[in-house]
Amino acid sequence: MTQAKNVLGKPLEVCCTSPMTGFYRDGLCSTGAGDVGVHVVCAQVTEEFLAFTKSRGNDLSTPVPAFDFPGLKPGDRWCLCASRWKEALDAGVAPPVVLSATHAAAVEYVSLNELKQHAL
Numbered sequence: 001m002t003q004a005k006n007v008l009g010k011p012l013e014v015c016c017t018s019p020m021t022g023f024y025r026d027g028l029c030s031t032g033a034g035d036v037g038v039h040v041v042c043a044q045v046t047e048e049f050l051a052f053t054k055s056r057g058n059d060l061s062t063p064v065p066a067f068d069f070p071g072l073k074p075g076d077r078w079c080l081c082a083s084r085w086k087e088a089l090d091a092g093v094a095p096p097v098v099l100s101a102t103h104a105a106a107v108e109y110v111s112l113n114e115l116k117q118h119a120l
Contacts, residue, residue: 004030005104015042015101016077019070029079029103037081042101047074049095052088082109096120
């Protein structure tokens with residue numbers, strides 16, 4: 001199996017393990033056939049983004065104990081769906097990204113230049 005690459009062409013780094021993120025809940029923003037949402041953008045969520053995504057039907061701030069989900073607070077890092085990050089970008093509320101932990105597949109949804117403009 002080939003090691004996943006980030007948008008900079010280097011090995012994909014861990015986004016966050018507390019809370020545990022990633023489609024596979026391994027801390028990495030890696031993707032695969034089952035990841036319909038393409039959770040590949042490692043972002044540091046902001047209050048504005050959390051309110052935005054909640055208004056779009058994806059509440060990331062409320063804990064869901066049944067899924068061992070603590071709920072996110074501003075400053076937490078999380079693997080976001082590439083299309084949601086792009087939607088937030090278009091709305092002016094895109095959270096900053098960690099390029100080294102953002103999967104290369106993100107550039108199928110948003111340009112590397114846009115990601116770099118929002119890099120931590």
